[in-house]
Amino acid sequence: MWINKRVLSRALLILLLTGLFVPLVNPNANQIVKVEGQQTAQNIFEADVPVRGVYLLSDDNTVVWDDNGDGVKEEHNIENPLIVDLADAGFKPGDLIFIRQRGRINFAADGDYPIGIDPSLSGVFSSSNTLLWDRSQEGEVGPLHRVPDAIDAGIDCVTPDTYYGKVSTDIPEDFGISGSGVSIGIPSGAAYLMLAVVDPGVSNNDGWIKVTIEKVTNEGGGFPLEYILAALGVVAVIAVLLVLVMLKRRKPKTQSSPQLQAS
Secondary structure: OOOOHHHHHHHHHHHHHHHHHHHHHOHHHHHHHHHHHHOOHHHEEEEEOOOOEOOOOEEOOOEEEOOOOOOOOEEEOOEOOEEEEOOOOOOOOOOEEEEEEEEEEEOOOOOOOOOEEOOOEEEEEEOOOOOOOEOOOOOEEEOOOOOOOEEOOOOEOOOOOOOOOOOOOOOOOOEEEOOOOEEEEOOOOOOEEEEEEOOOOOOOOEEEEEEEEEEOOOOOOOOOHHHHHHHHHHHHHHHHHHHHHHHHHOOOOOOOOOOOOOO
16 A cells, blocks of 8 residues: 555654653653652651551461560560651642652561561551550451541552451551552541551561652642643544544555557
8 A cells, every 4th residue: 555655754753752652651650750859858758667567457466586686585566557647747638649668677587587678568548546456356456447537548458368367457448558659649538647567467577667758749830740741642642543544544546547549
């Protein structure tokens, strides 16, 4: 099929531009770049996450090991998670925040196991700092919904069953934080954010975890950068589709056959 070279070159140019737009439209990539480029000290909150902290239903066991090398074994139990007062930290409902974590944690300090790097966290927003500690079921701290005022936000984090009792710990309101971090909007009514390590049994954890929460700002006003890039990407895709439709409908030129001469 014969194709006009000018039309083909335009189509290739649009395809190239679309290829450049696609990775930019990735929300995770955009948020990371935007946060680092626009954040100030006023919009950053840092805190330590207790490695044995938990806001989910959990095994309630005591684990002993020598954690300071003095030859004496100390007892370790589950603890409160990190509970962030959002207002005190400088955040409010409607803010877009970026959460990332770093640390080194031993998931079995009572045994001979290697230390992991950058453990995954889970978080849950709540309208209060209430955390239930029901020990009526032997060997467990419950109930399943230990954060009674939890507010659903983000992509659900599916948490594993307890290590010993094999009891479900999963709740629909929390979200996961792993890898390079996560951006999430603070939901309406949220006053607190609880953060904890994702682990079926936290009593024998040791090490450290630090979390950083940054407010994503739009100092220049107008639409956020990720929305603009997404719109440009959509426009580019539509343009490519239109070019393809035009090429499909275009009929190839045919040469007229010479008239037959009478003999």
